[in-house]
Amino acid sequence: MTTAPAGPDPTMQAIGQAIAEGRAGDTTSARQKLLSLWSVIGATGDPLHRCSLAHWLADLYDDPAQALAWDVRALDAADAVTDQRVQEHHAGLHIAGFYPSLHLNLADNYRRLGSFEAATEHINAARTHAPSLPQDSYGDLLRGAIQEVAEAIALRDRSRRASAPGSTA
Structure with a gap:
């Protein structure tokens, strides 16, 4: 989508920075940053944050069992996210x-x-x-x-x- 974000979200920005680091090849550092963020967000935190972080963190594991654990968390969190919350992050997303x-x-x-x-x-x-x-x-x-x-x-x-x-x- 080309629509600009509805407003800054420091947690989503931190997730994005970790993702960029992982894509640049530093998966260990990216994984550690996302795990640190997870400890702050927690299992009951903002579902958009949990969904996004878990979805991307799963990609940083080669072991399918470890990736699966994070992908399950991402799907569970997605079930709690509303379109309104997604659009607060990025207008036009659903x-x-x-x-x-x-x-x-x-x-x-x-x-x-x-x-x-x-x-x-x-x-x-x-x-x-x-x-x-x-x-x-x-x-x-x-x-x-x-x-x-x-x-x-x-x-x-x-x-x-x-x-x-x-x-x-």
């Missing part, structure tokens, strides 16, 4: 647009762990929510990843996808 990615990540983690029934449940949920994706490069990326994970589930392939986000170290 919580429905979060669900394809959240379910995709869960499907991929379950697949890598060999839990193909759970993986199928979440890839089907990702497909159900996919119409909420924008018609842009981000939406195309997620639609492609949903297809890629669905194919890997069908093949009972547990290997890490080359296109998966996150650390490779």
